[in-house]
Amino acid sequence: MVETGHAYAKINLSLDIVSKMDDGYHNLKTIMQTVDLSDEITLECLPGEGFSIDSGRPYLPGDERNIAVKAAHVFFEHTGISGYHTKIEIIKNIPVCAGLGGGSSDGACVLRLLDKMFETGLGLETLETLGNKIGSDVPFSISGGTKLAEGRGEKLTNLPPLPQCYILITKPPFSNSTPELFGYIKCEKIRARPDTDGIIKALGNGDLGGIARRMYNVFEDVLPRGKTEIAEIKEVMLDSGAPGSVMTGSGPTVIGVFDNKDNAMTAYERLKKDYEECYLTQTIV
Numbered sequence: 001m002v003e004t005g006h007a008y009a010k011i012n013l014s015l016d017i018v019s020k021m022d023d024g025y026h027n028l029k030t031i032m033q034t035v036d037l038s039d040e041i042t043l044e045c046l047p048g049e050g051f052s053i054d055s056g057r058p059y060l061p062g063d064e065r066n067i068a069v070k071a072a073h074v075f076f077e078h079t080g081i082s083g084y085h086t087k088i089e090i091i092k093n094i095p096v097c098a099g100l101g102g103g104s105s106d107g108a109c110v111l112r113l114l115d116k117m118f119e120t121g122l123g124l125e126t127l128e129t130l131g132n133k134i135g136s137d138v139p140f141s142i143s144g145g146t147k148l149a150e151g152r153g154e155k156l157t158n159l160p161p162l163p164q165c166y167i168l169i170t171k172p173p174f175s176n177s178t179p180e181l182f183g184y185i186k187c188e189k190i191r192a193r194p195d196t197d198g199i200i201k202a203l204g205n206g207d208l209g210g211i212a213r214r215m216y217n218v219f220e221d222v223l224p225r226g227k228t229e230i231a232e233i234k235e236v237m238l239d240s241g242a243p244g245s246v247m248t249g250s251g252p253t254v255i256g257v258f259d260n261k262d263n264a265m266t267a268y269e270r271l272k273k274d275y276e277e278c279y280l281t282q283t284i285v
Ligand code: C5P
Pocket: 024, 025, 026, 027, 028, 134, 135, 136, 137, 151, 152, 153, 178, 179, 182
């Protein structure tokens, strides 16, 4: 039995941290959007047992520390289905450790593909609940689109889609540690926050400028010194005509929202000279 599918990247149009929870996790308020940059996943289930994974990236874990393997394990545990060896092949196109939710999206895609393959009809709610056991961004990636995510990331509300636009994605050549950045956040000391409610209102009005101008990510305030490329990339995006630019997730990737393709292409050509991981994308509703 074989199934194939796309695992799409996400961007955060805004990211706010409301409070720290007793279990050490943080209570988020973030608007997420799916974009058309994707990994390709092939899943094969053969008689046998265990898991194998080939992601073409030797530095990614090949055992249950890999979100895709964890997702398969969670699926079989929940459904009680047994007697299969699961082979997972991933063609990675989404930059890793980038704030683009690539690993989480791979996990969500594995859950969807297994549900289809075994005709288990788990439904959105159960798939999201299983996703929540795997990672904080996985529930969003089950159906994607444009959503407000709260709590750890599991409380999801559908929002009106982002108006038609071009989203330029640029990753500087280093990674941020997500737990480390969360560790720097002191909720009571956050100086600037995104206008989440204003973005939601602007989404309702189809007002791209109103959305782009309000985008902000509280992690930008606690970036370790020396990560100057993030500000430099933003500057190029804004200077090329983007009405807004923001770091996505825990970074270090920066996104720029453009209402016209010419400006987006200008920014792409300027940034591509210095940054290998540069992608011009559009949204997926
Ligand atoms: O759930 P996930 O594995 O994606 O989270 C990675 C790390 O990010 C966690 O170990 C935790 O340190 C931090 N985190 C958090 N609050 C969240 C999501 C993640 O503190 N809502």
